Amino acid sequence: MRETSTLNKEEMVTAKTSVSVLFAGDSGDGMQLTGTQFANTVAVYGSDLNTFPNFPSEIRPPAGTVAGVSGFQLQFGTSSVYTPGAKFDVMIAMNAAALKANLKNLHYGGIIITDTDGFDAKNLKLSGYGEENNPLLDGTLKDYTVFQIPVVSLTRKALAETGLSTKNIDRCKNMFVLGVLYWLYSLPLETTVETLKTKFAKKLDLAEANIKAVTAGYNFGDETEMFSQHGRFTVAPADKKPGVYRRVTGNEASAVGLAAAAKKAGLELFLGSYPITPASEILQTLAGLKKWGVKTFQAEDEIAGVLTSIGAAYGGALAATNTSGPGLALKSEGLGLAVILEIPLVIINVMRGGPSTGLPTKPEQSDLLMAMYGRHGDAPMPVIAAKSPVDCFYAAYEAAKIAVEYMTPVLCLTDGYLALSSEPMLVPSPDELASITPVFSPVRNADDPPYLPYKRDDRAVRPWGKPGTPGLEHRIGGLEKQHETGNVSHDPENHALMTRLRAEKVARVADIIPELTIDNGPENGDLLVLGWGSTYGAIKKAVEQVIEGGCSVAHAHLRYINPFPKNLGELMGKYKKVLIPENNCGQLLSMIRDKFLIEPVGFSKVEGLPFNEMEIEAKITDILKEL
Amino acid sequence: MTDTRAQLTAKDFTSNQEPKWCPGCGDFAVLQQLKNAMADLGLKTEEVVVVSGIGCSSRLPYYVATYGVHGIHGRALAMASGLKTARPELSVWVGTGDGDALSIGGNHYIHTVRRNLDLNVILFNNEIYGLTKGQYSPTSKVGLRTVTSPNGVVDHPINTVALTLGAGGTFVARVMDRDGKFMREIFKRAAEHRGTSVVEIYQNCPIFNDGAFDAFSDKDRKADTTLYLEQGNPLVFGNEGQKGIRLDGFTPVIVDLSDTTISKDDLWIHDEKDFIKANILSRFFDDPDTSATFLPRPFGIFYVEDRITYEDALTAQIEKTQENGEGTLEELLRGTSTWTIN
Numbered sequence: 001m002r003e004t005s006t007l008n009k010e011e012m013v014t015a016k017t018s019v020s021v022l023f024a025g026d027s028g029d030g031m032q033l034t035g036t037q038f039a040n041t042v043a044v045y046g047s048d049l050n051t052f053p054n055f056p057s058e059i060r061p062p063a064g065t066v067a068g069v070s071g072f073q074l075q076f077g078t079s080s081v082y083t084p085g086a087k088f089d090v091m092i093a094m095n096a097a098a099l100k101a102n103l104k105n106l107h108y109g110g111i112i113i114t115d116t117d118g119f120d121a122k123n124l125k126l127s128g129y130g131e132e133n134n135p136l137l138d139g140t141l142k143d144y145t146v147f148q149i150p151v152v153s154l155t156r157k158a159l160a161e162t163g164l165s166t167k168n169i170d171r172c173k174n175m176f177v178l179g180v181l182y183w184l185y186s187l188p189l190e191t192t193v194e195t196l197k198t199k200f201a202k203k204l205d206l207a208e209a210n211i212k213a214v215t216a217g218y219n220f221g222d223e224t225e226m227f228s229q230h231g232r233f234t235v236a237p238a239d240k241k242p243g244v245y246r247r248v249t250g251n252e253a254s255a256v257g258l259a260a261a262a263k264k265a266g267l268e269l270f271l272g273s274y275p276i277t278p279a280s281e282i283l284q285t286l287a288g289l290k291k292w293g294v295k296t297f298q299a300e301d302e303i304a305g306v307l308t309s310i311g312a313a314y315g316g317a318l319a320a321t322n323t324s325g326p327g328l329a330l331k332s333e334g335l336g337l338a339v340i341l342e343i344p345l346v347i348i349n350v351m352r353g354g355p356s357t358g359l360p361t362k363p364e365q366s367d368l369l370m371a372m373y374g375r376h377g378d379a380p381m382p383v384i385a386a387k388s389p390v391d392c393f394y395a396a397y398e399a400a401k402i403a404v405e406y407m408t409p410v411l412c413l414t415d416g417y418l419a420l421s422s423e424p425m426l427v428p429s430p431d432e433l434a435s436i437t438p439v440f441s442p443v444r445n446a447d448d449p450p451y452l453p454y455k456r457d458d459r460a461v462r463p464w465g466k467p468g469t470p471g472l473e474h475r476i477g478g479l480e481k482q483h484e485t486g487n488v489s490h491d492p493e494n495h496a497l498m499t500r501l502r503a504e505k506v507a508r509v510a511d512i513i514p515e516l517t518i519d520n521g522p523e524n525g526d527l528l529v530l531g532w533g534s535t536y537g538a539i540k541k542a543v544e545q546v547i548e549g550g551c552s553v554a555h556a557h558l559r560y561i562n563p564f565p566k567n568l569g570e571l572m573g574k575y576k577k578v579l580i581p582e583n584n585c586g587q588l589l590s591m592i593r594d595k596f597l598i599e600p601v602g603f604s605k606v607e608g609l610p611f612n613e614m615e616i617e618a619k620i621t622d623i624l625k626e627l
Numbered sequence: 628m629t630d631t632r633a634q635l636t637a638k639d640f641t642s643n644q645e646p647k648w649c650p651g652c653g654d655f656a657v658l659q660q661l662k663n664a665m666a667d668l669g670l671k672t673e674e675v676v677v678v679s680g681i682g683c684s685s686r687l688p689y690y691v692a693t694y695g696v697h698g699i700h701g702r703a704l705a706m707a708s709g710l711k712t713a714r715p716e717l718s719v720w721v722g723t724g725d726g727d728a729l730s731i732g733g734n735h736y737i738h739t740v741r742r743n744l745d746l747n748v749i750l751f752n753n754e755i756y757g758l759t760k761g762q763y764s765p766t767s768k769v770g771l772r773t774v775t776s777p778n779g780v781v782d783h784p785i786n787t788v789a790l791t792l793g794a795g796g797t798f799v800a801r802v803m804d805r806d807g808k809f810m811r812e813i814f815k816r817a818a819e820h821r822g823t824s825v826v827e828i829y830q831n832c833p834i835f836n837d838g839a840f841d842a843f844s845d846k847d848r849k850a851d852t853t854l855y856l857e858q859g860n861p862l863v864f865g866n867e868g869q870k871g872i873r874l875d876g877f878t879p880v881i882v883d884l885s886d887t888t889i890s891k892d893d894l895w896i897h898d899e900k901d902f903i904k905a906n907i908l909s910r911f912f913d914d915p916d917t918s919a920t921f922l923p924r925p926f927g928i929f930y931v932e933d934r935i936t937y938e939d940a941l942t943a944q945i946e947k948t949q950e951n952g953e954g955t956l957e958e959l960l961r962g963t964s965t966w967t968i969n
Contacts, residue, residue, distance in 0.1 A: 477697025
């Protein structure tokens with residue numbers, strides 16, 4: 001019988017092009033770890049993927065409650081995957097609260113894998129379902145495919161002979177579920193087994209127990225009758241560019257981007273920073289890169305974060321600071337100083353819901369106008385935005401290049417969604433990275449004419465005079481400076497000239513940035529969807545859908561927000577309408593209206609959640625109807 | 628290659644910018660002694676950076692012919708900390724005032740002091756806001772009438788030396804703006820100390836707070852109101868050194884040395900390495916004009932401690948991670964875990 005059923009199951013293998021999975025459980029259930037394991041396995045298997053963790057802002061919220069549910073969402077597929085998926089196809093619910101918190105985002109007819117041991121009276125009560133209302137039994141889940149597995153019991157049985165305590169055995173339950181999922185999606189165990197061996201290299205009994213649990217889960221899939229009706233699934237590897245890959249979150253990518261820029265430029269990287277959600281991982285990652293000579297300075301506050309960086313930049317380092325909205329507000333006076341000193345500085349602002357403390361763990365794009373205009377005086381600086389986790393690397397790198405080569409602070413915008421999402425990154429070779437060329441003024445002799453720290457080149461860029469260099473001794477500061485000499489000047493005409501030159505220098509960055517290109521869709525037509533930042537994936541998918549439906553819609557995505565690409569106005573003019581989806585109340589929209597005197601259609605979402613492709617697709621469809 | 632340039636003089640440290648302080652300002656004297664000290668120390672103009680915040684005294688960098696940055700209000704120490712961390716080999720001096728360092732920059736002050744970067748901090752304390760025209764400062768005496776305290780200051784003033792010791796300072800000194808030679812020597816000691824050196828200067832503002840320190844500088848009074856600290860010597864003061872300080876347990880007591888039952892051997896011997904004694908000395912903070920039982924105000928070096936600097940500790944960590952060579956760009960890009968798609 002058993003052989004037959006296995007044979008039957010083998011026959012029933014359904015190929016899928018993409019699958020979105022949610023791992024949900026109590027904060028203590030190890031869902032982030034489990035999700036990460038699954039992500040590594042599909043990555044090595046060759047899928048494209050995108051992940052997003054969703055955890056409570058409290059560190060140890062009450063166990064068993066909806067507030068304590070921790071989730072890890074992931075989409076993997078055969079073609080390019082740009083988002084973790086608007087809704088998921090499969091949900092792992094380790095307890096009743098996990099089910100309750102996430103059921104609304106499961107596709108109709110989707111798969112639920114539950115640990116029935118997490119649906120006892122206590123869990124039902126804490127979850128808010130109530131002791132008498134077990135959703136596994138009362139028909140709540142009749143529209144879904146539910147696999148009820150007594151995970152804790154099976155794990156205990158599988159690990160009975162390990163000699164571990166019950167507490168330690170129960171900690172392996174997430175590995176059992178992971179094994180079931182590997183079986184269900186026809187994925188190999190090797191990546192996880194190897195990781196467990198490394199992770200528990202000094203605790204061999206734990207390594208063995210975890211490996212046993214994941215294997216037991218896999219074998220359970222093989223042996224149980226539970227799946228015989230549905231069989232297994234496969235998702236063929238993606239047709240990815242050959243090469244070496246690593247998985248990065250947006251924050252890791254930002255950090256490595258800065259460190260890589262410093263190496264490429266031959267400078268030392270200095271990061272002055274104060275911890276703030278969701279930006280802290282940039283400081284954390286760089287603090288671990290001392291082998292590459294990176295110096296991090298955990299300052300006493302946000303202001304010291306930017307001011308220590310300004311001091312380091314004056315000293316000739318590639319200096320950076322990272323923060324999120326409230327911290328950017330605190331840094332704004334310092335940024336004005338960086339503008340007038342005309343020194344290189346990268347500011348990475350990982351946007352979150354605001355104002356004030358707002359939604360610290362939730363993404364938003366609502367700092368754009370602050371990045372553009374949030375300083376006293378006329379204080380322009382280049383602003384660029386990353387569109388994906390991997391792109392955070394390139395955005396940080398480019399910000400450093402512009403900062404160093406134009407002697408200016410550069411604001412690089414990412415957000416909480418990109419910061420924590422991960423995806424595979426094709427590792428570039430050092431030669432593929434653009435050159436970064438700092439120009440330090442050379443030593444001067446006593447009989448040379450005096451050094452002019454504010455003598456600009458034909459791009460209006462001043463030289464970098466590094467302390468320690470004989471003959472370049474100069475004094476600069478926040479007071480307005482005389483053209484060329486840099487001496488203090490209150491002369492009215494000089495101030496007008498310097499204000500104009502600072503603006504001109506930033507505007508001239510447009511000379512080196514690429515023109516905006518159409519990401520997808522016709523070169524002219526009915527509608528251009530103009531995005532910036534982390535909306536990329538959702539817009540990309542939505543536009544793909546409507547183009548497939550025969551609509552005349554194109555997608556362009558802005559990386560350079562100040563200055564805009566030179567052809568932006570011309571490009572927008574080729575469409576009847578321009579739609580700008582943003583996770584704010586229309587900030588890019590205001591800028592576009594202001595600069596180009598056109599009336600784009602705005603589409604706002606300020607729910608602390610990224611857009612999903614269906615929302616954008618629906619909006620596009622509405623607009624097209626009115627055209 | 629040896630540097631064949633001659634030893635520089637104070638003149639070599641004089642920039643081409645004319646100081647724009649008010650006539651009679653105590654800042655002129657500080658500037659002169661700073662340049663003297665830099666010359667005495669054999670520093671070269673290119674290896675020195677003077678950093679400042681905002682205020683009258685924060686114009687200092689413009690007048691010294693070294694590198695210099697004039698920052699924003701309260702942030703001089705943060706800027707100097709970043710600079711020193713990035714470039715430990717530079718000689719970094721900070722010019723800051725009582726408002727800049729202790730009010731708007733108070734947070735940076737305590738954290739810089741505890742980190743112990745090798746910075747030389749010249750804290751110009753005139754007990755008033757000068758540049759903004761005469762408002763009271765965090766060091767103003769209670770009762771001082773200013774434009775923002777027409778009925779007299781009600782805030783209790785900050786005791787800079789006690790604050791600095793409390794924050795973990797490793798070099799704490801106080802000087803009077805008129806004590807040129809003394810200041811020059813203290814500046815040199817501050818520069819030679821490896822760590823954050825704080826030199827508080829009582830600096831007269833002739834415009835908005837003239838005479839704030841007269842009690843300690845008037846010829847007729849200063850012998851009785853001031854106490855000059857000298858390493859290894861007993862604490863004595865008075866016109867003819869006839870008064871001394873003895874420690875009765877933890878309580879300082881003024882004794883009359885003309886009393887034959889008391890000898891100098893009974894007095895408190897100054898030991899700048901003694902943290903407890905430095906803390907007691909820092910509390911010699913009574914106002915001679917209002918206190919009948921005041922102890923003389925100490926000048927000189929209160930405390931010196933050898934403690935590793937922030938930049939040395941960081942450099943040591945970096946060097947340790949690089950024992951087997953510095954990381955390459957290629958390694959950085961690959962990270963710790965990769966896979967290959969063929």
